[in-house]
Amino acid sequence: MELFERPDSGNNAILVQISFRTDDTLKDEHEFSELARSAGAQIKDIVTGSRNSPDSRYYIGSGKAEEIRDRIQLFHTDLVIFDHDLSPAQERNLERLFQCRVLDRTGLILDIFAQRARSHEGKLQVELAQLKHMSTRLVRGWTHLERQKGGIGLRGPGETQLETDRRLLAVRIKQINKRLEKVRNQREQGRQSRKRAEIPTVSLVGYTNAGKSTLFNALTESGVYAADQLFATLDPTLRRINLANQQSIILADTVGFIRHLPHDLVAAFRSTLQETIEADLLLHVIDSNDEQRDFYIEQVNDVIHEIGAHEVPQLEVMNKIDLGDKRACVETGNGLYPDKLWVSSQSGEGLELLLEFLGEHFAQQIFQGQICLPPQHGRLRAKLYTDKAIEQESTTEQGEFLLQIKIDQRKLDAYLVQEQLTLAALQVKHTSAPTPA
Numbered sequence: 001m002e003l004f005e006r007p008d009s010g011n012n013a014i015l016v017q018i019s020f021r022t023d024d025t026l027k028d029e030h031e032f033s034e035l036a037r038s039a040g041a042q043i044k045d046i047v048t049g050s051r052n053s054p055d056s057r058y059y060i061g062s063g064k065a066e067e068i069r070d071r072i073q074l075f076h077t078d079l080v081i082f083d084h085d086l087s088p089a090q091e092r093n094l095e096r097l098f099q100c101r102v103l104d105r106t107g108l109i110l111d112i113f114a115q116r117a118r119s120h121e122g123k124l125q126v127e128l129a130q131l132k133h134m135s136t137r138l139v140r141g142w143t144h145l146e147r148q149k150g151g152i153g154l155r156g157p158g159e160t161q162l163e164t165d166r167r168l169l170a171v172r173i174k175q176i177n178k179r180l181e182k183v184r185n186q187r188e189q190g191r192q193s194r195k196r197a198e199i200p201t202v203s204l205v206g207y208t209n210a211g212k213s214t215l216f217n218a219l220t221e222s223g224v225y226a227a228d229q230l231f232a233t234l235d236p237t238l239r240r241i242n243l244a245n246q247q248s249i250i251l252a253d254t255v256g257f258i259r260h261l262p263h264d265l266v267a268a269f270r271s272t273l274q275e276t277i278e279a280d281l282l283l284h285v286i287d288s289n290d291e292q293r294d295f296y297i298e299q300v301n302d303v304i305h306e307i308g309a310h311e312v313p314q315l316e317v318m319n320k321i322d323l324g325d326k327r328a329c330v331e332t333g334n335g336l337y338p339d340k341l342w343v344s345s346q347s348g349e350g351l352e353l354l355l356e357f358l359g360e361h362f363a364q365q366i367f368q369g370q371i372c373l374p375p376q377h378g379r380l381r382a383k384l385y386t387d388k389a390i391e392q393e394s395t396t397e398q399g400e401f402l403l404q405i406k407i408d409q410r411k412l413d414a415y416l417v418q419e420q421l422t423l424a425a426l427q428v429k430h431t432s433a434p435t436p437a
Helices: 029-038 062-075 088-098 105-116 120-134 158-196 212-220 263-268 270-277 293-306 351-365 375-386 409-419
Strands: 012-020 042-051 079-082 101-103 201-206 237-242 248-253 281-287 314-319 329-331 340-342 366-373 390-395 401-408
Touching: 012 029, 012 062, 029 042, 029 105, 042 062, 062 088, 088 101, 101 105, 105 120, 120 158, 201 212, 201 293, 212 237, 212 248, 212 281, 212 314, 212 351, 281 293, 281 351, 329 351, 340 351, 366 375, 366 409, 375 390, 375 401, 375 409, 401 409
Parallel strands: 012 042, 012 079, 079 101, 201 248, 201 281, 281 314, 314 340
Antiparallel strands: 237 248, 329 340, 366 401, 390 401
C-alpha cells in the first residue's frame, strides 16, 4: 500500500489508551487528556481497551485498529494520539490504515515542550530531543519520493534521499550538542560562583502542575509564568531569598516531572536538572488534594533517583491546602527533617512556616563568637559590616580589632579563603584590656 500525504496541521484528535496484563503501571486517563489539551488538541473521542501484550504490527491489534479507523471517519478527526511509545514500524502501519497522523506519548510530550520552551537553552534542548526521536522515523516524512523497487526504470531516489537526510540530522545534532556544551559551561560557572560564595541552593521539584511556580513566585515575589496546565515551566529560574539571621539561599524552579518522562528528554534536560542534583535541599511540592498523589510522589522519586539526586535531603511540601480542609502545619517525623509541611502557595497560608524551617535548617552552620582581626585586614572588617555581622567591636593596644560576630559559617569560610586566613589564626591571643571603638 502506498503511503499517504500527511497533512501539515490538524488538532481534532482521538485518544487511545490500552491496558496490558504484562504492564502493572497505573494508567491515568485524566493526565493523558490534559497532556493532549496542553498540546492544543481538540479531543473528539477516547478509545480504551485491554490486551495480553502489544501487537507487533499495530500495537493494539487489527480489530481495535479497524474500530479506531471507523471512529476517525465518524468524528472527522485528523490525528490519533497513543498513550504509549510506538515503534517506527507500528506508527507507519497505523498511519497507512488510518490515513491520518499518528502520534505516540513521546511525540506528544516533545510537542508540548517545543511550545513551552522560552530560553535559548530550553529551545536547544527540546530540538535535540526532537531530532533524536525523529531520526528513527524519517521514512514516513518522504512520501513524495518513490521507494526503491527492482526492475529497469523503477529505481527511485527515496533511499538515497533518506540517507542524505539522516546525515543532515546527524550534523545538526552535533551542532546543537556543541552549543549546549557552551551553555552548560556557563551554567556550571554560575554554580561554582554560588559555591564560592557559600550560598546554599534549594530546588523545587514535583509532579507537573503541582504548583511549583506559584510557590516560587510567592516566596520570591517574582513574575515567573504559572498556569493550571502541564509543563507550564520548562526553563529553570533562580532567585535569591534573604532569610532570618543574615542567611541567604538560592531558590530554583525546575521543570515538572511526569509518568514515563521520555529518556531522550531526560538526557537533553540533564543540564537543567543539574540544578536539582547540585542542590543542598529539595522541596518536593505535592498537590495535597490529588487523589493519586501517592502515585505521583513515587513517580517523582523515581526520576530523582534516575538523575542521581536521591541522596539530596528532601522535604515534602503539601501544597493547595486552600482547596481542602487541611490547615497549615508541620508534621514532624522521627528523622532529622519533618515528614510533611502543609501550605497554600495561592493564599500564602503556611509559607511563614516554610521560611522558618529553611532558616532553622541552614542556621545549623551559623558562627557566633569573637575574632581578633589584624589592622591590615580592614577589607574583611568592611565586608562583615556590610553583612551586618558585627554585633560588638573594640580595639586592642596593638591596634587589632576585637569583633563579636554572627555570620553564616560558609560565608565566613569563603571570606577567610579570599583573605588567606584561617579561623584558628584569628583567635583572641592578647589579654590586654581592649579599648572601646
